[in-house]
Amino acid sequence: MSVPAPPAKARSLHTSLFAQVAVALVLGVAFGIVAPEGAQTLKVLSDAFLKLIGMIVGPIVFCVVVHGIAATGDLKKVGRVGFKALVYFEAMTTVALGLGLLLAYLVGPGRGMNIDPASLDGKALGTFQDNARHLQGGGVGAFLLNLIPTTAFDAFARNDVLQVLVFAILFGVSLSLVGGRAGQAVTDMVGALSSVLFKAMGLVVRVAPLGVFGAVSYTVGRYGAGSLAQLLSLVALFYAAVALFVLIVLGAVMRLTGLSILRLIAFFRAELAIVLGTASSDAVLPQVMRKLEILGVKPSVVGLVVPTGYSFNLDAFSIYLTLAVVFIAQATNTPLSLGDLLLVLAISLVTSKGAHGIPGSAIVILAATLNAVPSIPAIGLVLVLSVDWFIGMARAAGNLLGNCVATIVVAAWEGDLDRARAKAVLSDPTVAGDLLRTDAGDPLPEGA
Known part of the structure; x- marks a missing residue:
């Protein structure tokens, strides 16, 4: 018999993950200002938390994808979901890139800076430029080859989500084709392993406030809030652009599914707080997948769309990409034609x-x-290095929301979204707690 969730007003702040992370953010900023040298040593807390999350991301993606494909048993459906996801990704990426380009051109955050490119020191760009040339020079062929892991174990060892996804799809399709008792036995085993991994995820998430505290303390201690002053116009414009994209573009898309973007943001408030603190959406990948399933999205869709979206559906990053390129051109007085x-x-x-x-x-x-x-x-890339972490906070949060919306949209498009359940969960947070207590796995912390 399931235990009913306590009423929301009876929950104390110390049991709310969102409240704990919010407090950690404030304390991190304060400690970074008061003791900047000591604060920089706390980066180990953030690194440890991200490593803990990274430790289980690959196995969770593998189990969710394999179990979703094998349990569905419809390989045509798997291909159809993947195709629809890629179509949606490309459409949203184009809109996001266009928005960044338009806002940068209209607002002109770099105009008047009059930076002479010859005066910039490019030593800090050594590694970045080398990696960029490698990324650019490889071409489409190298990118496609990189999707295929050298070995399955290598993909897990390097925690390459895309390579794990490719192997999981191959394994899940093969398992579906095997069928029978042997196939069912393996499917059940993967499902059981998934429950154990989500239990582990629930334990790791409880130390998220420490990770956020360490990340924020380090950043404020090293760079200081003053580092924002020089490029405040770029940072402010980017945050405004992400807000416009989320509320207007993603909001309109969500309305087509009959759901509210504001309620979705509230549903993922704890995850967004963690992402803002760590400037990494990887920190909440397993938890986001779990909560989307609780929302009413079929696991097979969650398993395919979310990991793929982490590489192919970077909405906020796309905004930043065109925004930063035009900003650098404006700051260095480089004329840009329509071409x-x-x-x-x-x-x-x-x-x-x-x-x-x-x-x-x-x-x-x-x-x-x-x-x-x-x-x-x-x-000109040197100009944005000092504020990349601050911009990364909104970039990661925007990417996260974009992928959550993408998963919901693809599920609705495919008929794999329980709209009644989604509306109930988004309307009343206690419903999610009740559903989590009846599902297999570890309940999320209250307030999550």
Whole structure:
């Protein structure tokens, strides 16, 4: 017999994950200001939390995808879901890139800076530029080859989500074709393993406030809030652009499914707080997949769309890519013709894909884009290095919301969304708690 969830007003703040993370954010900022040197040593807390999450991301993606495909048994459906997801990803990426380009051109955050590219020190770009040339020079063929793991164990060892996804799809399809008692036995075993991994995820998430505290303390201690002053116009414009994209574009898409974007944001408030604190959407990948299933999305859709979207559906990053490129051109007084703007848009459609997991991926892809647009000085990348972490907070949060919406939309498009359940969960947070207590796995912390 399930135990009913306590009423919302009876829940104390110390049991709410969102409240704990919010407090950790405030304390992290305060400690970074008061003791900047000591705060920089706390990065180990953030690194440890991200490693704990990374430890279970690959296995969870594998189990969810394999079990979803094998349990569905309809291979045509799997292909159909994948195709619809890619169509949606490309449409939203184009809109996001166009929005960044339009806002940068209209607002002009870099106008008047009058930066001489010859005065910029490019030493800090060494590694980024090398990785960018490698990413750009590899072409489509190298990108496709990189989707295939050298070995299945190598994909898990390097925690390459895309390679794990490819292996999981192959394994799940094969398992579905085997069928019979042997196939069912393996399917049941994968399902049981998935429950254990979600239990582990529930335990790891409880230390998220420590990870957020360490990340924020380190960042404020090292860079200080003053580092925002020079490029405040770019940072402010980017945050405004992400807000516009989420509320207007994603809001309109959500209305087509009969759901509210504001209620979706409230539903994922704890995950968004963790992402803002760590500037990484990887930190909540397993928990997001779990909560989307609770929302009423079939596991097979969650397993296919969410991991793929982490590399192919980077909405907020796409906004930043074109915004930053035009900002650098404006700051260095580089004239941009209509042809240059269209070239930036075309190149960005390619470079915005598939760099998930590359260290400093935002800077690497931005460098690759600049290298492909000869009229803009690539050395201008130095201008945005100091605020990349602050921009990364909104970038990661926007990407997360974009992937949540993408999963819901594809599920609705495919008929794999329980709309009544979704509306009930979004309307009353206690419903999610009740559903979690009746499902297999570990209940999420209250307030999550």
